Every structure is written in structure tokens, then in C-alpha cells.
Amino acid sequence: MNFFDTNIVIEPGTIMKNMKSASEDLLLALYHAHGPALFSYVVRMTGDNALAQDIVQESLIKAWKHPAILEQGNDATRAWLFTVARNLVIDDRRSARFRRETPTEIIPEMPTVDETNAILDAWVISDVLSSLSEPHRRAIVSAYYLGNSVAEIARQEEVPVGTIKSRLHYALAALKISLQERGEGQ
Secondary structure, eight states: OOOOOOOOOTTTTSSSHHHHHOOHHHHHHHHHHHHHHHHHHHHHSOOOHHHHHHHHHHHHHHHOOHHHHHHTOOOHHHHHHHHHHHHHHHHHHHHHHHHHOOOOSSOOSSOOOOHHHHHHHHHHHHHHHTTTHHHHHHHHIIIIIIIIHHHHHHHHHHHHHHHHHHHHHHHHHHHHHHHHHHTOOO
């Protein structure tokens, strides 16, 4: 049996005896017989799949609670279910919840990236940089934060290019050791 098979017929007179023995089977049979068509109808009315599912469920439960409706036959039951679903949609549209809610594509609270690690990293780097001598710190900041070349740094500091290369080499080694001592390096 296909889950959305709508050719199932509920015979009049069988509902009341089935209610006593297998109410779950009745609700399942009711869903198989009318659920897919009812769902399509409600989706066309509302344009909202989640709301349509809720309304179909509520309609089927109302039918299950009124077994006399189910005794009238398949066509009458289907008509009753569609009427109940339509009334539930109308009730929802008239509700205060519907009037106050405005659908939007923009989520009001967009998730943000947790910047805690970046802030802590910057704090650790700042602390480690402060442990360097002034010439070594200027060389690192100029090269890695300001993006200056070795030649540009040498011109600014008025020292030979080899001295800047040496300062960068020893400053990076000192930074590595300092970070390892703090448990940050590999």
C-alpha cells in the first residue's frame, strides 16, 4: 500500500466497532484515505507547509473525536474534513497571532561568529610582543602587521637590510619560545 494512496474507502458501519478495538488504526486509515488530498487543499489555501500539517492533524483528530461523522460514508466524511480544515484556516487568519506576525525572509537575530578566540589570541600576541626588545618589536610589527618589506623597514630604521633580517629571525624565534611557554605554540 502506498503511503499516499487515496483510493482507500472506509465502509459505513465499520467505524464504531473499530473505534473500540483499534483507535490508532482508525486514525491511520482516516489519514490514508483523506490526508494527502486534505494537505494539498490546505497548502493551496495557506502557502505554508507547517501550518497545513497542523491543520490536517487537527482536522483528523476532530473527525476521530466525532465518530458519527465517520459513519456517514467516505464522501460525506471527506466533505466534513475539508469544511473543518477551511474553518481552521479561517480561524487562524482571524487570530491575534496572525495579525501580529509579519512573515519575513530576514532572520532578526543572525548568528554571529564567536570572536572570543580571536580576542584572546590578540591579547596573547600583544603580551608576547611586549616581551621583545623595542627594535625587534618594531621589525615584527612593520613586517607582519604593516606589511612593509625588509628594504622599507631598513630605510625607516636607518640600518642595513641584513640587520632587519637578523632582527626578524631572532624576534620570531623569541616569539615562538614565548608562545610555547604559555602553552600556545606547537
